[in-house]
Amino acid sequence: MDAVYIPTVTPVTPTADPVETTDIQGQPQTGTPVFKGGDPAVPIDETVAPKLIDPATDAKVDTLTVPGEGTYKANPDGTVTFTPEPQFVGTATPVKVERVDKNGTPAQTTYTPNVTAVTPTVTPAESEGTQSQPQTGTPTFEGGNPLVPIDETVAPKLIDPNTGDKVDTLTVPGEGTYKANPDGTVTFTPEPKFVGKATPVKVERVDTNGTPAQTTYTPNVTPVKPVGTPAESEGPQGQPQSGTPTFEGGNPDVPIDENVAPKLVDPTTGNEVDKVTVPGEGTYTVDPNGKVTFTPEPQFKGDAKGVDVKRVDKNGTPVTAKYTPKVNAVTPTANPAETTGVQGKTQTGTPTFEGGDPLVPIDETVAPKLIDPATGAKVDTLKVPNEGTYVANPDGTVTFTPEPQFVGKATPVKVERVDTNGTPVQTTYTPKVTAVTPVGTPAESEGPQGQPQSGTPTFEGGDPAVPIDENVAPKLVDPKTGNEVDKVTVPGEGTYTVDPNGKVTFTPEPQFKGNAKGGDVKRVDKNGTTVTAKYTPKVNAVTPVGTPTESEGPQGQSQTDTPVFKGGDPAVPIDENVAPKLIDPATGAKVDTLKVPNEGTYTANADGTVTFTPEPQFVGKATPVKVERVDTNGTPAQTTYTPNVTAVTPVGTPATSEGPQGQPQKGTPTFKGGDPLVPIDDKVAPKLLDPKTGNEVDKVTVPGEGTYTVDPNGKVTFTPEPQFKGDAKGVEVKRVDKNGTTVTAKYSPKVNAVTPVGTPVTSEGPQGQPQKGTPTFKGGDPLVTIDDKVAPKLVDPKTGNEVDKVTVPGEGTYTVDPNGKVTFTPDPKFTGEGKGVEVKRVDKNGTPVTAKYTPSVTPVTPVGTPVTSTGVQGQPQEGTPTFKGGDPLVPIDSTIAPKLVDPNTGEEVNKVVIPGEGTYTIDPNGEVTFTPDPKFTGEGKGILVKRVDKNGTTVTAKFIPNVTAVTPKGTPATSEGPQGEVQNGTPTFESGDPLVPIDNTIAPKLVDPNTGEEVDKVVVPGEGTYTIDPNGEVTFTPDPKFTGEGKGVLVKRVDKNGTAATAKYTPTVIAKKETPEPAKPTPKDPVEPKHGKTEPTDNVKTSDEVKETTVANEQQSKKTQPAADKVEPKQHKDVSDNKSKAKALPNTGTEENNTNTTLFGSLLALFGLAAFSRRKKEDKE
Structure with missing residues (x-):
């Protein structure tokens, strides 16, 4: 009967322990909640990253942010990193962490980070510097922890004491300006006049958590006083001298300000000046370099009062130093002079003068002076009675001109000169004169009555050196008075005249005939010595005749005729140099002009004609007038002149004109004389008649209409008022003809209206860009153009005022240039059609016209x-x-x-x-x-x-x-060795990308199968000990009794991203060769592990008998594999190859655990079947 193996699987539940960590504010901290598998065979699955539990949704997340605290991140290696918000301190809200074991069974625990506060520390700073010079201090700020230093990327700030604001620059009135610099220093620039301890300023910095800290910076400013050194000089009287007081800044950093010119201090006002004059002493001036020049008054000597020189340093602090000059006296010297010359001849002497110092010579620009002995006055000319005249010349000589009759030694005269200081010095000049007598010869002549005749007496000087004085005109001697004259008239005889050459002309009285008495001629020589000679003329006698005449002319016109007169002798013709005379019928008087009432005026002309100018209204035959002429002797002859006058009337023609509004227009009424000989009088300007007063004027203004003016040619100009239009009232123009007869004619202008025209304009441009447009304007008439002298204006849409600039809120700004071009600068955000702006211009008449400019702005979207x-x-x-x-x-x-x-x-x-x-x-x-x-x-x-x-x-x-994931790969390694012998193996690792290699700076580790922790050594009870070196080679030291394939150990490495990869190392220990005993048909019952889990491997290893059976059965299983397939095909597949088994082991979760359990169960079943089959075969044999 076949045996049945029924395994029992007991549940495995992993456990976990919470963890807490503590670190400083702002720093990430990491904790590792401890997770343990419920059984060594079912450890925590290290290939599955832990998860965080979102408390709001219970979702499992990798990252969890707790507002106001920080962010948690679950890392693949099992750790949890908490990055706190910079300002968070205290115990953070615990976060749930979950991991799973190899079966996929979850376990949860908590991770609680604690954040301790970090407070930066400060130390105040002070500094000291000189007046007006910047100084710097560095308040000290230190982070409360080395990991939380002061944040050097955040510049320090100053605290404004008035507002509490944090600022970069702070000005304290009357003290100076503080500036916080990025390098942590604070610079204080004091006001130039400030000294002393400044008001402390608060400085704030923050650490890398943003935690602020404040301290103070206090600058001290020490005063700087410049120093001045006085200067002196010495020089001769009247000469400029100079000196330069020196100045030095009180500190090298605050020198004397060379950009501020030195000044003199006015001793009277205390004002700073460039020039100071001290009365009675001299004048001080200072140049830009501080050099003082003293120009003394010419007579000043001794120590001057001096003057203060003032300068300022770079702070504006003033300093003075005195300049004191000294002037030494200078006295000039002189030597007398004498000369000798003939009577009447000028002679010149030169007294010598010498300055008392080479720098103060005799002043050649000041002429010498003579000293008047009577008054002591200084004069240029001095006359000594009965001797002569002295003249002091600019060249330093003295000229003596003796009286013509003076001879002998003249009285010495004092001569004075001055040096360039004006200091006087005197000496004398003495001239001596020797005596001379001239000679004269008489002359005679003969000529006809009334005709001049001439004669020239001759004269000779008594000495060649004193000739007749040709510069003194010859004279006649009046026989009555004995006086010297140019003309002598002898009553009843004639007149004698003498010319500058001594020629005497006798002009007889017209009626004189016979021998004349004659006249004496007198001359003088160069000395003025007189000499006379006589001239005697003889005269023969003649009688003239005249013929009457008549003339005719138009009214108002002068007419002229010439009565005929003839001399009684060709040598005595009618005297053309003596104008004809008219005989007044009322008085018999001889006149040049004779007026006959209601007829006209007669004028006797110098050319012998007689002109009759009739009264303008007189016509007919005039009363004859007597005309008289004389011959060259003055003998008279008379005759008559009779004029006839015909009548004349002038005519005027009116004028009109037409022109545009505002433009002057002209018209000329015409006038014509009534006779060609009596034209309009062009010398009498045409006049306008004032319509109000009737007065003759040059200009007439008609209110509301315009102004009329007339030029000398009679052209009337009408300048209409700019707004006047229509027919003007006109104006009367008045003229007169040559007779004064008046005539008028009217000028009537017409003004046509003119209206200017404006044409609007638009423009279009992109958003934010200026655009332009120019409305056009045209005058309503070519003569009334737009007034280019009146700038175009914009019309303010709010006020209606004319302006150059209009701003439309939310739209933009319009400006207009002198040419009328409008520029629209839109607000950056404005688009669409603008409201536009009215542009206003005026024509020459001042008539306004407007035209609109409308811009459109197209939007621009980047x-x-x-x-x-x-x-x-x-x-x-x-x-x-x-x-x-x-x-x-x-x-x-x-x-x-x-x-x-x-x-x-x-x-x-x-x-x-x-x-x-x-x-x-x-x-x-x-x-x-x-x-x-x-x-x-x-x-x-x-x-x-x-x-x-x-x-x-x-x-x-x-x-x-x-981001493409990079996953490193691990390749397992195996080794085989005899029982009890150490063996080695090295799993290999390959990066997932060349850019992310395996991190060789992190040593490879073994994974503890019980805790999942990374360790350097793992002991597997009953198997042996695994150790790993830094190169990743694993050494397995088996327990002496252990044989077979070991459980092996996981080797873990990470790449540069921290991504972990594992590979297993599995050793096999080959048992020592011994004769195996036959295996028993049924293996022993499995041993129940502590936690109720079946441990098939341990059951196999419970006795040497089982071990031997296992080896034998493994060999036998190869022969019986088909049968095994029929019993447990899945389990058989898993155990058919050790390598396949190794590959299957890493499976995770419940499936993997079930597979492992099945595997162990299958192994035991196979062992049993193998033994049972062999026993059955032996029985058949």
Whole structure:
């Protein structure tokens, strides 16, 4: 009868112990909840990562975030990492952790992290520096823990004491400005005048957790006082001298300010000046280099009062130093002079003068002076009675001109000169004069009555050196008075005159005839000595005649005729140099002009004609007038002149004109004289008649109509008021003819209306871009154009005012240039048709016209193109979303760096960390780098990249990375060795990707089959001890009694991502050769393990008998395999090959445990069947 093996399977439940960890604020901490298999044969499954239990949903997750506390992450190696939020401290909410054993049975426990607070420490700072110089202090900040240092990427801030705000720069009025620098220092720049201890300022920094700490910085400013050194100088009287007081800053960092010119201090006002004059002393000036020049008054001598020089240092602190000059006196010297010359001749002497110092010579620009002995006055000319005249010349000489009659030694005269200081010095000049006498010869002549005749007496000087003085005109001697004259008249005889050459002309009285008495001529020589000689003329006598005349002319016109007169002798003609005379009939007087009442005026002309100018209204034959002329002797002759006058009347013709509004127009009424000889009088300007007063004027203004003006030619210009239109009232023009007869004619203008026209304009352009348009305007008449001198204006839609700029809120700004071009600058966000703006212009008349400018703005929308990338697990990968402006004129703004959009806050940032996924960063060019968490695989959530165009319009595009999982592989190893002997084996590991190699910095470990922990040594009771070296070689030291295939041990390694891989090492111990005993037909009952689980392997190893049977049965099983297949085909397949069995062992979960149980049961059944078959065969034999 066949035996039946029935295995019993008892349940296995894993257990777990909670864990707590403690670490500092802001630092990740890791805890390892302890999970143990319920049975050594069913350990915790290390290939299945632990899970966190979401308390809200009970979902099993890899990452769990507790708001306000931090994020938990379950790691494949069984650890749980807690990353606290930077500000969280205290005991975190425990999180449930679950793992499964090889059967897939779960166990849960908790992990509780504790976070201890970290508080940074501070030390205040002080510094000291000189006035106005920046100084720096460094308040000390230290992290409360080495792992939480002060965050050097966050610049320190200053606390505004008024607002509490955190600022980079803080100004304390009257003290200075504090600036917090990125390197942690604080710079204080004091105001130039501030000294002393400044108000402390609070400085704040944060640690890497963001925890703030404050302390103070107190600068001290020491005062700086510049120093001045006085200067002196010495020089001669009247000469400029210089000196330079020196100045030095009180500190090398605060030198004298060379950009501020030195000044003098006015001793009277205390003001800073460039020039100071001290009365009675001199003038001080200072140049930009501080050099002071003292120009003394010419007479000043001795020590001057000096002047203070003032400078300032770079802080503006003033300092003075005195400059004191000294002036030494200078006295000039002189020597007298004498000369000798003939009577009447000028002589010159030169007294000598010499300056008292080479620098103060005699002043050659100041002429010498003579000293008046009577008054002591200084004069240029000095006359000594009866001697002569002295003249002091600019060249330093003195000229003496003696009186003509003076001879002998003249009285000495004092001469004075001054040096360049004006200091005087005197000496004398003495001239001596010797005496001379001239001679004269008389002359005679003869001529006709009334005709001049001449004669020239001759004269000679008494000495060649003193000739007749040709510069003194000869004179006649008046016979009555004896005086020297140019003309002598002898009554009843004639007149004697003498010319500058001494020629005497006798002009006889017209009626004188016979021998004249004659006249004496007197001359002088160069000395003034007189001499006379006589001139005697003789005269013969003549009588003239005259013939009457008549003339005729038009009214008002002068007419002229010439009465005929003839001299009585050719030598005595009518005297053409003596104008004819008219004889007044009333008085008999001889006149040049004679007026006959109601007839006209006669005028005797110098050319012998007589002109009659009639009264303008006189016509007919005038009363004859007597005309008289004389011959050259003055003998008179008379005759008559009779004029006749004919009548004249002038005529006027009116004028009209027509022109456009606002434009001057002209018209000329015409006038014609009534006779060609009596034309309109062009010398009498035409006039307008004032319609109100009737007065003659040049300009008439008609209110509401315009202004009339007339030019000298009679042309009338009408300038209408700009707004006047229609027929004007006109104006009367008045003229007169040559007779003064008046005539008028009217000028009537007409004004046609003019209206300017405006044409609107539109434009279109992209969003955010200026666009332009120019409404056009045209005058209503070519003569009344748009006034280009009046700038075009915009009309404010709110006020109606004319402006240059109009801003429409939410739309944009309109501006107009002097040419009328309107520029519309839209608000960056505005699109659509604008409201537009009215443009206003005026024509030359001031008539306004408007036209509208309407812009349209087309929207511009930038476009972003997303991008994806693919990379291996744990390796950074890049991608660059592309962006394009919606219009070439509105490109993407390259001056604004692209940003990432934080998916939690929506803020623009440069870095985004997505827990459990990785970190996204962006560079200024828009390239996004994704650094995945080492454990992350698959498609990332991605990140939005944000840019803006020139209008500020935002656009986003997404970057989505894909991370390809990298799974390292382990290859198991086996070894075989004799019983009791050590053997070795090295499982091999291969990375899942060349970029993620096996981490050789982390030593390979063995996996404790009981705890799942990584260890360097594993002891399997009854089997042996496994150890591993750093190279991954496993050494198995079997128990002396152990034979067969060992359970083996898992070897664990990790790659650079921390991904674990295991491979098993299985040793086989070959028993020592002994004769095996026959196996018993039925194996012993299985031994019940402690936890009620069947341990088939242990049952096989309960005795040497079973061991031997096992070896024999294994060999026999190869021969009986077909039978085994029929009994337990599945179990038989599993045990047919040791290697296949090894591959099947790593299965996890309930299926694997069931398979193991079945395997052991099948082995026992096979052993039993083999033994039973052999026994049956032996029985048959």
